[in-house]
Amino acid sequence: MAWLVTGGAGYIGAHIVRAFRDQGVEVVVVDDLSSGHRDFVPADVPFAMGTILDRALLDGVFAQHEVSGVVHVAGFKYAGVSVQRPLHAYEQNVTATITLLAAMQAADVPSIVFSSSAAVYGTPDTDLVTERTTKSPESPYGESKLIGEWLLRDQGAAVGLRHTSLRYFNVVGSGAADLYDSSPHNLFPLVFEALLEGRSPRINGDDYPTPDGTCVRxxxxVADLAIAHVAAAKLLDAGDAIEPVYNLGSGDGVSVGEIMEAMAKVTGIAFVPDVGPPRPGDPARIVASGKLAARDLDWRMRHTLDEMVASAWNSRRNATP
Structure with a gap:
């Protein structure tokens, strides 16, 4: 039996694929390569090229492989862009999830781990987010992730689908020299691109009510995140008790200023970041508790900030130009 990873050629999905293999679990990947990379997937892992909006493609994958569960990572993940392209975000994250769940039901695939997001919380009114914190998404992306959780919940009630959703904030670092974050919107790759081009990185605001004036996040x-996905999959396979949602959080957070200091230290490139105006609606601090996941999913912070930066920097420098 194998687990299907949708979006398994992406930055996060590829790490999940390798975490499964490290624990002796077979994997199948579906990815349309809209943001992923074919060479992120090991050559001996079965790979289906295409979108999960394609029901025939999914039916074929389930017919060809014995799949016991799905880790659903595929999706449109850019919150800011989703405000300009809401229909695209809903198609990729809601319609596609419905198509996947229907194909799973038809093929009697009983379990799913859903890659959700802390964007479901919007701007929380608490310094430490828990699974019970009020959900108030502020973008079509965040709304689509919350709808995805509802779809799993309702399918569980209707047909007995076993499921859990993992909510997390900012995923960084690398677990392998050939896996890197190529997102045009994430902080780490934006800083690295600026440094490689000889520019000063830019941050948004330095007068927040935090110790150094920059946002705390x-x-x-990413390797710790991947391990938690596999732990969730194993609980589902075993039929063990599992919560419907988990936060994968550090419990204390890191400021953007601290990240800039770590970037300069690790890369050996001295710089002073340019400071732009704060982004409207950006809260000073968003940090989540990971206690529930620590109890059930072997969740813990195994890497220091310097290690996160160093692993990400090394993988980016190894990337093909």
Missing amino acids: DYIH
Whole structure:
């Protein structure tokens, strides 16, 4: 039996694929390569090129492979862009999830781990987010992720689908020299591109009510995230008790200023970031508790900030130009 990873050629999905293989679990990948990379997927892993909006493609994958569950990572992940392209975000994240769940039901695939997002919380009114914190998404992206959780919940009630959703904030670092974050919107690759081009990185605001004036966020290492997905999959396979949602959070967070200091230290490139105006609606601090996931999913922060930066920097420098 194998687990299907949708979006398994992407930055996060590829790490999940390798985490499964490290634990002796077979994997199948579906990815349309809209943001992923074919060479992120090991050559001996079965790979289906295409979108999960394609029901015939999914039916064929389930017919060809014995799949016991799905880790659903594929989706449109850019919150800011989703405000300008809401229909695209909903198609990729809601319609596609419905198509996937229908194909799973038809093929009697009983379990799913859903890659959700802390964007479901919007701007929380608490310093430490828990799974019970009020959900108030502020973008079509965040709304689409919350709808995805509802779809799993309702399908669970209707047909007994076993499921859990993992919510997380900022995923960074690399677990392998050949896997890197190529997103045009994430902080780490934006800083690296600026440094490689001889420019000063830009940050948004330095007068927030935080110790150094910059925003505090939850940054977690992608390899730790991948391990938690596999742990969730194993609980579902075993039929063990599992919560419907988990936050994968650090519990304390890191400021953007601290990240800039770590970037300069690790890369050996001295710089002073340019400071732009704060982005409207950006809260000073968003940090999540990971206690529930620590209890059930072997979740813990295994990497320091310097290690996160160093692993990401090394993988980016190894990337094909």
